[in-house]
Amino acid sequence: MKLGEIKLEALYLCFATPELCIDTENNETLCDTLFNLKNDSNYKDYLNASVGAINRCFAYLEAKGLVPKKALTVRKTEVMVKENVHVLDLSDNWDEILSVTGVYAEDESACPVEYTCLDGEIRVTGYTLPRNYTVIYTPRIQRVFHSTGESYKIPLPEEISNIIPYFVKGDIFRTDDSAEAEKSMETFVQACNELSKSITQGPAFLRRVYSMEG
Secondary structure, eight states, X not given: OBHHHHHHHHHHHHOOOGGGOOOTTSHHHHHHHHHHHHTOTTTHHHHHHHHHHHHHHHHHHHHTTOSOOXXXXXXXXXXXXXXXXXXXXXXXXXXXXXXXXXXXXXXXXXXXXXXXXXXXXXXXXXXXXXXXXXXXXXXXXXXXXXXXXXXXXXXXXXXXXXXXXXXXXXXXXXXXXXXXXXXXXXXXXXXXXXXXXXXXXXXXXXXXXXXXXX
């Protein structure tokens, strides 16, 4: 789902007016519509507030464990060995990792190993060096800014991004109609609870090789 789509749908939840119903598949139309709405005194304050609301929603989704896990592979040749410690240096991409949830030694089968995380490194002790290590992690959701393009694709599955407008309405509409805002936030929370039961948290395997210098 695009950033501009979330903003428009949140506005439509607040004000069900025909002018907010557009073809969001067309990026030019989407961007032009949002540009015009930002200059409309009826909507500009809500659109400005929606950026912070969307980021707060991202933080909520992270805290509730609704961000699908990912996986990366570190090849045997890229693992630093210090005595009996295998060091997987992930410092270049550590900012995108919210938490590491598992490390597996890839040989004949995927075997979970004990590990510690410190300063962008994963350290594994007491194991024979496997062909590869696979790291399972929960990614951080990249935050958006006022300068972020309206056609920017939110890095979440559709079933999750589709409910974000309810959070946004609940956040930006509190002053105007607290009852409507509360109802919208309740809808969002209920949808999150249902998604937490149904979404498979298995990783979408992304093969990335981390080069280690020094």
